[in-house]
Amino acid sequence: MRVIRNLNKWGQFGRQPEKSQKFPLHARPALGLAVARRCAYMAAMAAPILSFENLGLNQGTGWLFRGLDLHIGARDRLALIGRNGTGKTTLFRLIAEQIEADEGRRTIQPGTKVVLLEQDPDLAGHETLRDWALNGEDAPAPHEIEAIAGQLGIDLDTVSETASGGERRRAAISRALAQNPDVLLLDEPTNHLDLTAIDWLEDWLGRFKGAFIAISHDRTFLRRLTKATLWLDRGSLRRAEIGFGGYDAWVEKIYAEEARAAERMDAKLKIETHWLHRGVTARRKRNQGRLTKLWELREQRAQMLGPTGVAKLSVESDEVKTKSVIDARRITKRYDDRIIIDDFTLRIQRGDRIGIVGANGAGKTTLLKLLTGEIEPDEGRIKRAKTLDSVVIDQQRSKMEPEKTIRDVLTEGSDWIDVRGTPKRIEAYLKEFLFDPGLAEAKIGTFSGGERSRLLLAREFAKISNLLVLDEPTNDLDMETLDLLQEVIADYEGTVLIVSHDRDFLDRTVTITLGLDGSGKVDIVAGGYEDWEKRRRPARATSKPRGKAKSAPAAPPSPSKPSKLSYKDQRDLDRLPGEIDKIDAQIARAEEALADPDLYQQNPDRFRALTEEIDEARATREAHEERWLEVAEMAEALETG
Incomplete structure (x- = not known):
């Protein structure tokens, strides 16, 4: 039903859904679950806010990619994955119209604003980070960028030439977010950020009302935020309606299918071109064994540390x-x-x-x-x-x-x-x-x-x-x-x-x-x-909450000022971070299982159960996040008096 609600927001329906539409799609007798989900998905994809068809770019030595189709919905949360050199950053520049394609058609809804957060923005010619951030036709309002910069802890008066990688990255994030984009392109957003800033950015994106696509090596960042995956590989772009948690299983299936097809065709030369990917597949399997060994080493090391984390130097053999x-x-x-x-x-x-x-x-x-x-x-x-x-x-x-x-x-x-x-x-x-x-x-x-x-x-x-x-x-x-x-x-x-x-x-x-x-x-x-x-989680739960996305509504002021949180509020403040982590792990496991392309044919009941589990888990996570923000703001208000 989330797809239909989004369609209504896009203006595809002139009225609210009928009561019968509020039932899960798979409950309609005339449609099986897979068909209903596909119809809803295709309907959503028919009304994207930004589309590319048959996109192609020739770099002189040959086509970097060709025949790419890309459709971005109003609330998409996409991970863009691909090896270094496959053209991920170039694709972002095409989407942002910084460069022109050699082939293809671009369609965009009027008024849609696309903003690119670059890896290494050019600060040359700007004395301070503020000068750079407020430069250009699309520059945000000063008060907008100041608000975000303050939450990120960056002094925009820092001299550009001497700014560290972390300071430059925070300034770039402040500029990008303050522009109020409809589509946000994030190119390695966590590079040079510390853990506090990464947490803040994850919270902001979790409440962002637009769409975003993220290129990132940070698996945790992608698992927590993305709901679909784009894979740019050997000049083609694939999309799977799974978050990054299911990416590895999805890719392994594709590689296995390609290898079987190549063997059936007796195309030795073709399969030899996949040496890299076969090596990657084997490497991931070997790394599972290495992880098991790592757990054992951690257990051994834990026995040599005292309960407070100090090495037991008195026990010296x-x-x-x-x-x-x-x-x-x-x-x-x-x-x-x-x-x-x-x-x-x-x-x-x-x-x-x-x-x-x-x-x-x-x-x-x-x-x-x-x-x-x-x-x-x-x-x-x-x-x-x-x-x-x-x-x-x-x-x-x-x-x-x-x-x-x-x-x-x-x-x-x-x-x-x-x-x-x-x-x-x-x-x-x-x-x-x-x-x-x-x-x-x-x-x-x-x-x-x-x-x-x-x-x-x-x-x-x-x-x-x-x-x-x-x-x-x-x-x-x-x-x-x-x-x-x-x-x-x-x-x-x-x-x-x-x-x-x-x-x-x-x-x-x-x-x-x-x-x-x-x-x-x-x-x-x-x-x-x-x-x-x-x-450190118990201490963090009662600490000052992290910055919020601009589009998130502020909690209404309380008419009275109690001296402490109620029992229920304090309990939610303490327990919800752990509950959210558990739900994230549950979603990742379900998405990995759902990545099997043969699952629906072999076990449609399992397919239905997994899709329902993911939808319910995401809804629960969103509710938990909103509740935690509510009580965290209450705790902050009490702390500041």
């Missing part, structure tokens, strides 16, 4: 001592009068995978520098293994000279690369990192940002080391590269330190999470981001 890589005891670090790290103790062992999380400015970089020896503590001591040999992978891709070739970057012109002491042909090594082996002579300037990041990983992972330091390694990477990175980290024999805001990636890779809250305290939790989040 010779075996533990010999495995120690970094031994930090009661360290404190200050800058001026501010304590950044306060009385922190932890022994890091060989093979540990340590994730460091927290808001920007909380002290993540300081802690990383302390652990690696770049700076020393003001109090306490840190003992490091004498044989420590580290490799640091940070965001250096911009330093790669565009005129150099892949061969220059990896081997300085040689046909062979030394991979941790073992020589390999460069073509074979490129294949391991998802590059076409024939690209050895391609220039760096022709690659996307994500492809450059992947090349940087290939170069650094070839070096001999026993300590791997990764600073925001997932920025701009596609899903296949993230799977590859997960595999490489799992197989790495040394110790890994990861600073990241990518929640799903941390859940898949680390054994211990160090969480910083900005006060100097460091939580030590066995497990990943979700384990740390569970620990």
Whole structure:
């Protein structure tokens, strides 16, 4: 029925639905569930606010894509997935009319406003972030952008030339959201954002009244927000009416069907062109086994941590001592009068995978520098293994000279690369990192940002080391590269330190999470981001609520001012965040099962049950979110008096 209600909003019906229409579509005797859902879906798709038919773009060396059809509804929540270099960002620029297509037709409802949040906006020529944000014909009103910037915690008077990646990203988000778009195109929106800002953006988009399409490597972001998936692959665009939670199962089915078709045609050459995708499929299956091993390592590590998350240094066997890589005891670090790290103790062992999380400015970089020896503590001591040999992978891709070739970057012109002491042909090594082996002579300037990041990983992972330091390694990477990175980290024999805001990636890779809250305290939790989040959730439930979308109605003021929340209100404030997380997991499981293209033919009852389950779960989640916002605002009002 949600589709029909949306159609009514689009003006396709001149009156409210008849009472009989309020029953679920599958209850109508004349129509089976699948037919009814398809009819409703096609009716909705007949009245999109923005459409493209037979879209094609030729980049000179050939067609990047051709024959693409895309229809965007008024309330679509779409994930756009595809490997780096397939044209996702280019497709966004076409939708936003920044470039023109070589083929195809664009249809848009009058008055529809399309806004693109770019990955790297050009701030050249603008003295401050405010100057840039308020420039141009489509610039938002100053008070609109100030309101959003304030909620995101960005000072728009910051000088553009010296602004950090996080400050530039917040300014770009403030400008995009303040324009009141009908269609919002989000190109890697969580890049350079800390966890607080990501939470705020998720809340805003959850209440956004328009449509959005998101390109993102952040699986958690996509799972929580999207309800349909676009897959740009080998020049074609597919759409599935499932959220990102069902994406992997859907793609695996498509690859399996293509492989079977190629085998039936006895087209060996054709199937050989799928080496990348078959490798991806196998990699995902192997990673399931690695995840099982990761859970075991977390259990072992949890037994070595005390109930408050402090390493049990008093229990020191010779075996533990010999495995120690970094031994930090009661360290404190200050800058001026501010304590950044306060009385922190932890022994890091060989093979540990340590994730460091927290808001920007909380002290993540300081802690990383302390652990690696770049700076020393003001109090306490840190003992490091004498044989420590580290490799640091940070965001250096911009330093790669565009005129150099892949061969220059990896081997300085040689046909062979030394991979941790073992020589390999460069073509074979490129294949391991998802590059076409024939690209050895391609220039760096022709690659996307994500492809450059992947090349940087290939170069650094070839070096001999026993300590791997990764600073925001997932920025701009596609899903296949993230799977590859997960595999490489799992197989790495040394110790890994990861600073990241990518929640799903941390859940898949680390054994211990160090969480910083900005006060100097460091939580030590066995497990990943979700384990740390569970620990701090009770405190967050009573904290100041995050910013709201402009279109969300404000709660009416209370006629009286009670001194505290009622029992029911306090109970809802405490329990609802956990309930919402459970519902998100339920939806993801159902969408994954629904991604099976043969499900309806083989088990129509199961198909019906899953679709009903998803609809009901989404409705419940929306109700829970609204209720939590209501009581959180009440708590804030009491807190501020």
